[in-house]
Structures are given as C-alpha cells and as structure tokens.
Amino acid sequence: MVLEDFESSFERQLDLTDWERVGVVIGISVVSDSFVGFPYSLVAKVVSHQEVHRDNFIKTFTSLWRGSDEVSIKEIASNLFWVRFVSDRDYQRVLDMEPWTFR
Secondary structure (H helix, E strand, O other), X not given: OXXXXXXXXXXXXXXXXXXXXXXXXXOHHHOOOOOOOOOOEEEEEOOOOOOOOHHHHHHHHHHHHOOOOOEEEEEEEOOEEEEEEOOHHHHHHHHHOOOOOOO
C-alpha cells in the first residue's frame, strides 16, 4: 500500500495539518554511507502530536521488522525514520504489515 492509498483509505479518521500533508524531503547531509546503495529502503513517519522517543522506536521496530536478514533504522528528522532492509523479501513483508502502530 502506498502513502496515497493509506491517506485516502483513512482520510476520514486522520486529521492532518497542512504541514503533515507535505511530502518528505531528505537532504544529502542526512544520508550516510551505510544507507547508500540499498534499494530496499522506506521512510517511516510517526503521525503523532507527541515526539516519539528515538531509541525506543528504533529498538522496537528493529526487533519487529528483522526477518531473515538485518534491518537498519536511522532517525532523519523528528518522528521520521529511514529504514534499510538487506533483502526484498523482508522489505515486502514489512510493507504487507502496514499500517503499523507504536504505543
């Protein structure tokens, strides 16, 4: 499910601000060498009025999303995380489980 499908299917339940409706822009300074060259990546955005605790999010979802191979999660902005998978199978498995909840 892509973001547009997610937003339209839950449009009546979500109350997004104009700022939250804007697309995600990831600056070059955020990208580290460990994330370059891996085609199985996604950006996870926590939709909440409260800032999520970075370490707890990374620990929880690294454990939940780890499949046959490792998963790497890096915070790139407040409540915005870059997730890198080694294999397409693990990447697809996580996408099939969306939407996700945290706390």
